Amino acid sequence: MRKFAEFVIANPVKIIIVTLILTMGLATGIRNIRFNEDIKSFLPKDTPSRLTLNELEEIFGGSDVALIGIGNEEQSIFNVQTLKNIKAISDSLEVMGGVNRVTSLATIKYIEGHEWGLEVTPYLEVDPETEEDAQRIREMFYNDSTYIGIMVSEDGNYTSIMAQIMDGVEVKDVYREILRLTEELEGNDKIYMAGTPIITTIVSKSMKEDLRRLIPFVILLIIFLLFASFRSLIGILLPLGAVILSLLSMLGLMGHLGYEFTTFNNIMPIILLGIGIDYGIHIMTNFYQEAELLKDKKKAIQEAITHIFVPMLMACVTTMAGFMSLRTSPLTMHHEMAYLISFGIFMALVYNLTFVPAFLSLLPMPKSIKKRSGEGLVDRFLDTIGKGVIKLRHGIAVAGILIAVTAAVGIPKVEIEMNPITFFPKSSEVVQSDRMVNENLNGSVNMNILFEGDIQSEYMMNSMNDLQEYIEQFEEVGSTMSLATVVKKINKALNENDPAYDRIPETNAGVAQSLLMYESSGEPDDFEAIVDNSYQYGQVIAMLKSVATRKVAKISNDIDRYIEDNLSDVTVKTTGFSVFFKDLAYLVIQSQARSISFAVIVVFIIAYATYRRFILGFLSIIPLAMCVILNFGIMGYTGIDLNIPMAMISSMIIGIGVDFSFHLLSRFKIEFREKKDSLKAALIAMKRVGEPILYSAMTTACGGLVLTISGFVPVRYLGFMLAVIMMFCAILTLTLLASSLTYIKKD
Amino acid sequence: MKTRSSIAALMLILSISWSDALLTAQEQMTGAQIMEKVDTRTVPVDSRMETIMKLIDKRGSVRERTLKSYRWGDDKQIMWFLAPADVKGSSFLKHTYDDRDDDMWLYLPSFGKVRRIASHAKKGSFMGSDFTYEDMGDRKLKDYEYKLMGEEKIDGKECWIVESIPNKGVVTDYSKIVSWVWKTEYMLIKEDFYDRRNQLKKKKVLEPVNVGKYWVAQFMSMENLKSKHKTEIYMNNIEVDTGLEEKLFDTRYMKRIHR
Known part of the structure; x- marks a missing residue:
């Protein structure tokens, strides 16, 4: 890690030039991207x-x-x-x-x-x-x-x-x-x-318009978030640059591979921007903190990379795993999406560990940055919540089970809808x-x-x-x-x-x-x-x-x-189309069942491999499973259809939400080893990671809310559900998961 | 005045002798003249034959029908279906006229009665084949404008190429028909049919055979380039001037296959 950081600092110009050339080369594929809304082409060829x-x-x-x-x-x-x-x-x-x-x-x-x-x-x-x-x-x-x-x-x-x-x-x-x-x-x-x-043709046309409208909006939102966090031009431009480069890479690869935009995947760019920007925020936050502490630019970069490398890689791998779960879907469209988003996320990590630090090392030392206002408030809030959680831990466990059961009852009510006419407002x-x-x-x-x-x-x-x-x-x-x-x-x-x-x-x-x-x-x-x-x-x-x-x-x-x-x-x-709707509906249900089980198993395995404890592996999946159940429960009760765009929400929930679990668990493990008391360890872990988790949930929720301005009705609902569930996920992690940890007795 | 009319008279005489000269030298005929010759060429007084019709689709699957077919000059035609079994005994009768639409009848044993086929069915298919009645050669001479386009040798036969453009108001599927006329016998041996978009739609080919003192068709095929569907008609055991009676070409004789 340290060697890598040293290398980056020693060769900034080379790294920047090589990254830019490689990205541009990849980005040439973008002009090959096509839009396809032919429902029958979504079905596997042997259907x-x-x-x-x-x-x-x-x-x-x-x-x-x-x-x-x-x-x-x-x-x-x-x-x-x-x-x-x-x-x-x-x-x-x-x-x-x-x-x-x-x-x-x-x-x-x-x-x-x-x-x-x-x-x-x-x-x-x-x-x-x-x-x-x-x-x-x-x-x-x-x-x-x-x-x-x-x-x-x-x-x-x-x-x-x-x-x-x-x-x-x-x-x-x-x-x-x-x-x-x-x-x-x-x-x-x-x-x-x-x-x-005719309808699918109009869908295909509207998809382009939708992307043209949504992408600038998301970028504006990102600029706003970055400004709020760092209040500096560099703090805005570097993370934004890195995430845009990763977007160009993903779209370029998409074009080179001949993959097409469909209603399944047309929000991929938005998802990537939303997830990718997190890495930029992490590295910049760490850099500014180290710079403040060490008063030396090169050392600060080195320390930031060294500290952040493993957690970021972990976050990246788990998120990729969440999306790779779509690879188990019977639908080819899902496979393509799994590869592309995973690649995009990986590239976002790469740019944030190379391009961003390389640039930082060429720039002058930043002036000290202001601490975000209201942080004291968040701290106090988390402290209160944390104590409450510990106090009410039995109640929370019972409440969690009750909520899960209630939500699960709503799941069979979920309507599945494949007719593209439902994409449009009434x-x-x-x-x-x-x-x-x-x-x-x-x-x-x-x-x-x-x-x-x-x-x-x-x-x-x-x-x-x-x-x-x-x-x-x-x-x-x-x-x-x-x-x-x-x-x-x-x-x-x-x-x-x-x-x-x-x-x-x-x-x-x-x-x-x-x-x-x-x-x-x-x-x-x-x-x-x-x-x-x-x-x-x-x-x-x-x-x-x-x-x-x-x-x-x-x-x-x-x-x-x-x-x-x-x-x-x-x-x-x-x-005929009526049969395709039926077949596609069946395959979408199948894709949900498969990808959710796959994602849950993979998350468990990664957690188990990381923490070497069966119980931690098991606990890590609790908030995720709860969120998936809640998601479909809410859809069932409110009458939100499961449709083509919505078919990816569970992968998104697991892919993004898994970071929350891992944050908390990693911190808990460190604290538990020190304190030997699961109650204290859980409380400290919760307070430490509470803010980044809430912050990350809020940025994702904002991204989700951007989707509600989409021209497609299902995308609006997807954005809405994503916003709701990501907030739930953060809250569940900080309450249910945190309180569950207190039941752990020995290290 | 006098001078003028004598000039006119002279011109008339000149033009007549000029066109006579044209007629003698075959090569100089106009398209219209050629097509008129085709229309009036000598055909058998009567003829009888066995016709096999093959309907072939783009994947090569073949549907076959066998008919017994009698002709009376160029004007009347009767045919009885021999196979396949489910249409055996059905028959078709046609009377052609120069000055009005043809009369056509169909007899279906399952339904018992002789039915007339609507006279405006010119664009209709001849027995479900790629030939429409129009393609079978029932074009009225006066319905078209003709133009001689050139000459070409087809299968060793010297041919004129004549283009026929339908006059306004003529009910037809085509915007243009290009015909290859065998010079020696004034026989159509190949035709290309162009659709309303002026694209080549169908190709017809005819093989003549010498029977007695006549040249008659022994094979005809029509290929639809759009549907890739093709019909082949084979005329076997052709006999000419057999002494058939004209009264046989009447609806009364449709119900029993003639022996």
Whole structure:
């Protein structure tokens, strides 16, 4: 340690130059950073629903659906101007690169049986010229009730245009094109965009804006904190410089490794700034203290490094361990985050032990710094608390257990939410749009059920039809569509529109010939979206309303069970966003369970290795476990969802909170060895480390509160919970952990 | 006045003889003239054949249909499905006219009645294949503007390349069709179809065979470049001028496969 310190002091210029060059080299990766909000890419590649999606997209060319609602509240859409707009948007979408196929009034076809045969006509083949034309289309539309409340709202004021995005195309390009397109519309029709691909695109865009807003804010907060602590320019610039360098390194590495920003990890920079600045504060505080004491700059630096090296390394290692616990998550996104934050934190340590002291050794000796005001107050406060804690130690233990149990009861109430629409405030345009489309038109969350076998057999057709009837029972389901839907319509049309024939024909020949009839009237690609050429693969497309993930998961599970019970002799697989939400929810729960257990075990092992006492290892995890339980308990009682950003909170709590435990335990061990009295040792330890722990908790809480200005609702809650829980964690460490220590009898 | 009209008369005479000269020297024909020749070329009085239609998707999976097919000149056509079993006995009848839309009927044994196919189904698929009725050659001469683009040798056959642009108001899937016309027989042996974005959408290829005193197609294929879907039609056992009666090409004969 001392040698290292000497080396740093002897070669400051070299160290500064080398650090800067290395950092800049690493930082070149920053321009490669991309933002990704594609929910399906979050799922591991071998997730069945993702494999099925690949298969489905290979067969049908795509599955993502962007929904455009159009209309206005004053009049029915069946007027010349609106119909022209629908036609114009549909036509432009059809020829737009990246759009596979369009489903709207302009593309769907009216199947009608006549005495002489079957007629398949597009509702809107050419622009209507007169209001009579518009009324004729209206009558045609209402003759066939299939699309009412799905393609056109019940009141007739809105209609939807669905654009299926081509497999492997950037949705944001399509989104931009659609926006441009809708801006050119005439008349007073309003446009509502919805559908998971659109929402995720907006999420991705908002993430960048959010970072741009949050990072400067956090830096301002840091400057304020540093100013309050040190009242000197150097005291602000050096720790800030070190933490910004570590941020550049982390982001650079992120770019070089090709990792992407997602809603999982977009607050990483904020977390790093919050944690990294602590190291800077530690080293500067120590330096100023030593300088005051030794009146020699070089010696002060040397002493500061020597004193701080081991505790800081310990803090760093334990925090890294907390975040590395995300490595046990089944989600790749969590792994990337684990590496990146750990790396960033490690680099913050490195810069604070090299760059900062090197700079200090080049600068003149600081003038004596003022002692922070109010410190006496904190001391007295801690003294009172400390005595209280010792006095009430039995009560605290009981209270702790009671709080833990009460909180634990709330945990099952935690709702898990994966739908990206919940990222936005209720008043935002995207939520309004989504709600309008979901309430009046087809749902916006797709579920695709892939059938494999002799699709045009009567048996398969009936299996599909039965499944569709089952799915349509759920009130959250907007509509279902498949080849069976079409076959039923043709059968009815071929039987003089007799409603009794609105069913699958009784024989395979009947089905095949219905299709032959349609094929001779429609266009070759009419069935492209629902059956493949060889009639070996078919799909049922169900559109679900954008509702809580819990409901989507239930429907999805019910459908799986139905398939298991009734379609066991048919090859059927489910996929689509509704299934992804369910799978992701399951994986997030799994990630929580795994990372929390891993973190707790690692903390125990490190504590045990450090203090060589089983009981200390055990006690060190008590405040952390309590905080995690409290966190989920509060979430359960207050109705804060567990969602993608929130999935990292337990790692943060453990990663940051573990420092508090270790501070207290280290001090306690030293004092206990001296005093041989656990009561006295606990009291002294508490008073000594109380202030830094409270200070650190408060800075983290401030960081958390900064997150509440985020544009994303879950990030706001994450910040809020972080602030609350970190304060709890400090208090628990200083009360529950401190009082538990008094039960230790022998060294 | 007099001078003027005589000049006009002279010009008229000149232009007629000029165009005559063009017609004699084949190479100098206009696109429209070539396409008119194609439309009026000599075809068998009647013909019968067995047709195998293969529908091939981008992954190479094949769906096959076998039909028995009779033609009456260029105007009438009847075909009965022989396979697969679930459509066996279904039949298709078409009457083509120069001055109005074609009449088409379909008979489905499972439903018992002869149905008419809507006349505006020109863009519709021919029996679920990549050929639309339009692609099968049912284009009306007057619906297009033609332009001779050049010449090219295809499979040893000297061809003209003619571009057809649909007139305004014509219902079609295409913005442009480029045809390769075999000079000797005025036969279309290759066509490229461009979509509304003016991108090449489909490619049609035809292989002629000499039967009796006629050249007829023995193979046709159509490939959709967008969907990568392809249809191949093989004409086997082609017989020409077999003495079929015109009355056979009537809805009454659709319900039983002709022997």
